[in-house]
Every structure is written in C-alpha cells, then in structure tokens.
Amino acid sequence: MMMADVFSNLALGFGVAFTPINLLLCLIGALVGTLVGILPGLGTIATVAMLLPITFGLNPVGALIMLAGIYYGAQYGGSTTSILVNIPGEATSVVTTLDGFQMAKKGRAGPALAIAAVSSFFAGCVATVLIALLGAPLTKLALAFGAPEYFSLMVLGLIFAVVLAKGSVLKAIAMIVLGLLMSMVGADIETGASRMAFDIPELADGLGFATVAMGVFGFAEIIRNLDPDAQMDRNLVQQKISGLMPTRKDLKDSTPAILRGTVLGSLLGILPGGGAVIASFAAYTFEKKVSKHPERFGTGVIEGVAAPESANNAAAQTSFIPLLTLGIPPNAVMALMVGAMTIHGIVPGPQVMEKQPELVWGMIASMWLGNLMLLVINLPLVGIWVRLLRVPYRLLFPSIVIFCSIGIYSINNAPTDVILAGLFGLFGYWLIKHDFEPAPLLLGMVLGPLMEENLRRALLLSRGDWSVFLTRPIAAGLMFVAAALLVLALLPALRKKREEVFVES
Amino acid sequence: MSEAESRAPNAMAGRIKGPQDFYGGLALMGIALFALWAARDLQGTSGFSFGPGTVPRMAGIMLLLMGAGVAASGFFTTGAPLQRFSIRGPLFVTLAILSFSVTIRPLGLVVSALASFFIAAMATPETNWKETIIVGVLLTAGCSLLFPYALGLPLELYPPILR
Numbered sequence: 001m002m003m004a005d006v007f008s009n010l011a012l013g014f015g016v017a018f019t020p021i022n023l024l025l026c027l028i029g030a031l032v033g034t035l036v037g038i039l040p041g042l043g044t045i046a047t048v049a050m051l052l053p054i055t056f057g058l059n060p061v062g063a064l065i066m067l068a069g070i071y072y073g074a075q076y077g078g079s080t081t082s083i084l085v086n087i088p089g090e091a092t093s094v095v096t097t098l099d100g101f102q103m104a105k106k107g108r109a110g111p112a113l114a115i116a117a118v119s120s121f122f123a124g125c126v127a128t129v130l131i132a133l134l135g136a137p138l139t140k141l142a143l144a145f146g147a148p149e150y151f152s153l154m155v156l157g158l159i160f161a162v163v164l165a166k167g168s169v170l171k172a173i174a175m176i177v178l179g180l181l182m183s184m185v186g187a188d189i190e191t192g193a194s195r196m197a198f199d200i201p202e203l204a205d206g207l208g209f210a211t212v213a214m215g216v217f218g219f220a221e222i223i224r225n226l227d228p229d230a231q232m233d234r235n236l237v238q239q240k241i242s243g244l245m246p247t248r249k250d251l252k253d254s255t256p257a258i259l260r261g262t263v264l265g266s267l268l269g270i271l272p273g274g275g276a277v278i279a280s281f282a283a284y285t286f287e288k289k290v291s292k293h294p295e296r297f298g299t300g301v302i303e304g305v306a307a308p309e310s311a312n313n314a315a316a317q318t319s320f321i322p323l324l325t326l327g328i329p330p331n332a333v334m335a336l337m338v339g340a341m342t343i344h345g346i347v348p349g350p351q352v353m354e355k356q357p358e359l360v361w362g363m364i365a366s367m368w369l370g371n372l373m374l375l376v377i378n379l380p381l382v383g384i385w386v387r388l389l390r391v392p393y394r395l396l397f398p399s400i401v402i403f404c405s406i407g408i409y410s411i412n413n414a415p416t417d418v419i420l421a422g423l424f425g426l427f428g429y430w431l432i433k434h435d436f437e438p439a440p441l442l443l444g445m446v447l448g449p450l451m452e453e454n455l456r457r458a459l460l461l462s463r464g465d466w467s468v469f470l471t472r473p474i475a476a477g478l479m480f481v482a483a484a485l486l487v488l489a490l491l492p493a494l495r496k497k498r499e500e501v502f503v504e505s
Numbered sequence: 506m507s508e509a510e511s512r513a514p515n516a517m518a519g520r521i522k523g524p525q526d527f528y529g530g531l532a533l534m535g536i537a538l539f540a541l542w543a544a545r546d547l548q549g550t551s552g553f554s555f556g557p558g559t560v561p562r563m564a565g566i567m568l569l570l571m572g573a574g575v576a577a578s579g580f581f582t583t584g585a586p587l588q589r590f591s592i593r594g595p596l597f598v599t600l601a602i603l604s605f606s607v608t609i610r611p612l613g614l615v616v617s618a619l620a621s622f623f624i625a626a627m628a629t630p631e632t633n634w635k636e637t638i639i640v641g642v643l644l645t646a647g648c649s650l651l652f653p654y655a656l657g658l659p660l661e662l663y664p665p666i667l668r
Contacts, residue, residue: 177567178536195561219602398625398641399644406618416606426599429590430590434526464553
C-alpha cells in the first residue's frame with residue numbers, strides 16, 4: 001500500500017519533470033548553478049540568493065525546479081574548484097580539497113572529478129528515493145503536530161545547528177538570537193503593530209530575507225576577498241586534464257566510501273540544523289577512522305573525495321524533507337527556498353504535500369534528473385570550467401557587485417533594498433572580522449516568525465502555562481533532546497572532540 | 506574558505522586577553538540595548554496573551570546576556586586579537602552599491618550599471634582600466650538583454666530623455 005503510494009507519487013513527479021520546458025529549466029538551473037558555484041567567493045547561499053530573481057517570471061513548479069537545479073549545480077561547481085585549484089567554492093567541499101587537490105597535483109584530476117560526480121549522483125539517487133519514502137509518513141506526523149510540538153522542534157533544530165557548527169557554541173547562539181531579533185522588525189503578524197521599524201516605510205514589511213542573505217554572504221564575502229592579506233593564491237593545476245576514467249582500483253576503493261558517505265549524509269541532512277557542510281566533514285572523518293591506512297588520507301586517496309562528495313550531496317537533498325513535510329527550513333539555503341516559495345504564494349508544509357502534490361513530486365523527480373544531467377554534461381565541460389577559473393578576480397568582483405545589485409533591486413523594484421543589502425554587507429564584513437558565523441543568523445531570521453507564532457499560539461492555548469512544553473509527550477521529548485544536546489556540547493570532553501573534527505580543514 | 510588572518514598589533518589591549526571576542530560581545534550588547542530601546546513602546550504581555558512586544562523583549566534580553574557572555578569570555582580567556590579592517594575595498598564596493606541604488610530609477614540600467622561597475626573596480630589597485638572598460642561595457646550589455654528581455658523584469662534601460 002505504502003510502496004504503491006511511493007511509486008504513484010514518483011510517477012506523478014516524473015510526469016511533471018519530463019515536460020520539455022521543465023527539463024530545460026532544470027538543465028539551465030544546473031548549468032547556471034555550476035557556473036556561479038565555480039566562481040570563487042560566492043557560496044551556495046549567495047548563489048541561490050543572487051539567482052533568485054531569474055526565476056520570478058516562471059510558474060511555481062518551474063521556479064522551484066530551476067532553483068533546486070541551481071542549488072545542486074552550485075554544490076557541484078564547488079567540488080570542481082576544490083579539486084582543481086584547492087579553493088573550495090562552497091563550505092560543503094572544504095574537505096574535498098584535502099585529497100582532491102592532491103590527486104590533481106599528481107595528474108589525476110580527471111578521475112577525482114569523475115568519482116566526485118559519480119558519488120554525488122549515486123547519493124542523489126538514494127536521497128531521492130528516501131524523500132519519496134519518508135515524505136508521506138512524515139507529512140501525516142506533521143499534521144498531528146500542534147503549536148507546542150512545532151516550537152519544540154524548531155528549538156531542537158536550532159540547537160542542532162549550534163552543536164554541529166564549528167567554533168564557539170556561545171557565539172553561534174548569539175547569532176541565532178540576533179537573527180530572531182532581526183526577523184521581528186516590521187509589522188507584528190497578530191496585531192499588525194509596527195515593531196522596531198522607526199516609521200521607515202521600507203522597514204514596515206520587515207527585513208527581506210534575500211536582502212540580508214545577499215548582504216552578509218554576497219557583498220561581505222566580496223569585501224573580505226579584497227583585503228590585501230586575503231589574496232587567494234590560485235595555484236591552478238597547470239597540467240592538462242587527460243583521461244577522466246577512473247581505474248578499476250579507484251572504483252573498488254571508492255565504492256564502500258560512497259555507500260558510507262551516502263548513509264551518513266542522508267541522516268545528517270534530515271536532521272534540522274544538520275545539512276551538507278557537517279555531513280561532508282563527518283563523512284571524511286568517519287572514512288579516515290574506518291580506513292586501514294588512515295595515514296594516507298591527505299595525500300590524494302580516492303576515498304577522501306568519494307566520501308565527502310557523496311555525503312554532501314545526500315544531505316543537500318534530504319534537507320528538503322523537513323522543509324517539504326514540516327515547513328521548517330533546516331538550513332539557510334532551504335530558508336531561501338521558503339522565500340522563493342512565498343514569492344510564488346506557496347506556504348511550505350504538510351498542506352503543500354496534500355494539496356499540490358505535483359509541485360513537490362515534480363521538484364523531487366527533477367532533482368534526480370538534474371543530477372543525471374550534471375553527471376553527463378559537466379564532465380565533458382570540465383575544460384570550460386577550468387577556463388572560467390582563470391578569469392581574474394579584479395574583473396569578476398565588479399561584475400558580481402552589479403549582478404547582485406540588479407538582482408536585489410528586481411525583487412521589489414526597491415532601491416532601498418539595495419542600500420540595505422550594502423549595509424548588511426558591511427555588517428557581514430564586521431562579523432567575519434570578529435569570527436561570528438553568518439549562517440546561524442540567517443537560520444534564526446527565517447525561523448523567527450514561525451517560532452514566535454507557534455510560541456504565542458502554544459501559550460494562548462495553554463492559558464499562559466509554560467509547562468505545556470513538558471506535559472505533551474512529543475514536545476517534552478524534543479525539548480529533552482535539545483537540552484541534552486546543549487549540555488553535551490558544553491561538556492569539555494566533547495568540546496575538545498568537536499575542535500578535533502574541525503581542525504581537519 | 507581560506508582564512509587568511511592578519512594579526513593587528515594590540516599593545517593597548519594588554520589586559521583583555523581575547524580582544525576579538527571582547528569587542529564583538531560588547532557590540533552585540535549594544536545592538537541588544539538598541540533593540541530593547543526600539544521596542545520600548547510596544548505592548549507587552551497582558552493576561553496570558555503575548556503582546557507584540559513580548560517576544561522582541563525576550564530576544565533582546567537573551568542577546569544582551571549572550572553578548573555579555575561572549576565579552577566575558579574574551580576578557581578572561583586568551584583568544585584571537587582584533588583583525589585589521591581595510592578601507593579601500595569596503596569603501597568602493599559600498600559606494601558602487603549606493604550609486605547603483607540612487608541612479609537606477611532616474612538614469613536607467615545602462616548608465617547606472619556601467620557607472621557602478623567602474624566605481625566597484627576602484628576597490629582594488631590591480632584594476633587595469635582598459636580591460637575593465639571592455640568588461641564593464643560587455644556586462645552592461647549582457648544585463649540589459651538578460652533582465653528586461655530574457656527574464657521580463659520591469660527595468661528601465663535608459664535615462665528619461667532618451668526614452
């Protein structure tokens with residue numbers, strides 16, 4: 001019965017995704033995502049934020065298909081630069097540089113790129129099936145959730161984000177709280193009262209999420225890269241990339257790593273607050289632990305490419321599960337997807353699964369197709385991507401500034417949005433200089449309205465009794481896990497372990 | 506990300522062991538106080554129902570405490586020194602963004618984008634003007650085709666006199 005559901009859902013999805021226009025949008029999204037993902041200094045979040053406006057003119061299904069394509073395309077581009085120039089285009093491919101670039105130096109860039117693509121594709125296939133399997137039951141669960149459960153789940157998600165992030169737990173929580181605070185600027189949802197907007201009309205509707213994202217991720221990153229001491233050494237691999245085919249030994253070595261990376265990545269992706277970055281780190285560390293020759297990691301072993309690349313792709317895709325079933329974005333990119341859906345008048349959550357199944361399943365099916373396209377198209381295109389890497393930064397960054405500015409302007413046709421993004425760029429530069437992570441800030445900003453609404457509703461229903469979070473079993477369980485995680489993260493022993501994991505980079 | 510850090514000399518900050526966190530925490534406390542001040546007039550909790558001001562105040566107080574915590578850890582435990590802020594990059598990138606937002610409505614995309622491109626290019630000493638002009642013109646032409654025509658976004662291309 002359930003399996004039949006899964007197949008009929010996937011069939012519906014492929015029916016939607018296989019229309020010529022949607023196939024084309026998926027292809028364009030994946031290619032443009034790769035192109036921008038390869039450019040240094042623009043991470044996945046900035047890429048998706050920057051390209052958001054190009055999907056405005058499309059219908060909702062097409063826009064989501066294209067955005068999803070941009071998202072995994074950007075991830076793919078990130079791993080390409082990791083391997084070829086030792087610059088991770090994305091945070092998710094930081095660990096890929098460790099062995100990927102070493103392989104490239106030994107003249108084995110081709111097999112490294114091929115294995116990265118194959119492992120991403122395999123992980124994508126597994127994750128697609130997983131989304132299809134878990135989508136329906138989780139949606140049923142979500143419909144049973146009340147306000148206290150939703151609030152507790154989001155608390156848990158934020159705690160997860162803190163525990164799994166690198167650096168100081170305290171600073172990460174501070175960034176989340178700052179994000180929550182920023183989300184409250186503008187009209188109050190329930191009473192309509194203007195909050196912290198100082199009668200500035202542009203602030204009346206609140207701070208735009210894409211505006212802030214573009215500022216703290218796009219502009220801030222550009223400004224930081226212009227610092228005289230941040231000049232990227234672009235020791236591009238000069239050898240010609242010949243022979244993409246991995247040897248039989250490569251395949252034999254990487255298969256178990258791909259399998260383990262996929263499992264680990266899928267699990268971490270589903271958890272709210274998890275996501276692709278931590279998945280790639282965890283997979284690399286785990287692979288090193290189980291390897292018979294851990295000392296060879298970092299010298300160019302194929303497992304060191306296969307494990308993190310499969311893990312980050314699996315996690316990138318399974319992180320759609322909490323978004324689609326619960327309406328909770330588990331990371332900043334998913335938060336941008338919420339923004340995109342809102343622009344098209346869709347409120348993500350269990351209702352979408354029930355009422356607009358063609359939207360959800362069409363997107364899921366297109367993700368699989370997009371991964372296949374990336375595998376088939378990108379490997380032959382490696383030569384073009386390499387040439388793109390040779391574009392000097394002095395020409396690249398003014399172009400990115402202009403492109404981002406036009407992008408932000410076109411969201412609301414509001415010049416003030418562009419100024420705000422510029423101010424947030426300066427603020428983001430300051431954050432970088434004080435070692436504050438902007439990602440938790442964005443997560444807090446996105447979850448803010450949802451959390452406030454559910455907290456208010458929960459306390460209204462319980463007549464102001466805070467124990468509602470402890471007397472309802474699911475809410476209490478989620479709160480307990482959150483508290484336990486926080487305590488664990490603050491324990492000195494585990495703190496040391498966390499640092500060890502992140503020292504790898 | 507490659508984390509190239511410049512260690513600024515911190516002779517004056519002798520007693521503060523981790524200036525980066527200390528001043529970062531202080532600034533967060535400042536933001537929190539500002540937010541609490543901005544939310545001062547909002548109605549708080551009445552009975553058991555939250556007012557529009559309840560949650561902002563809760564968040565403001567939490568941020569104040571977190572900021573204090575970060576500042577305290579910067580004061581008592583050895584940490585990173587302050588990093589040097591550069592001026593040229595942030596200045597010209599911000600000016601470019603400002604010039605774009607001020608001119609896009611009255612002057613249209615072509616003039617606005619081209620001018621901002623050149624202002625942004627001044628952010629680095631490496632700029633070679635010949636190639637910058639060529640790339641700037643090409644990019645402006647590309648954007649003028651992409652946004653209004655290919656994507657159908659409502660953008661004016663030219664100043665009003667030429668329309």
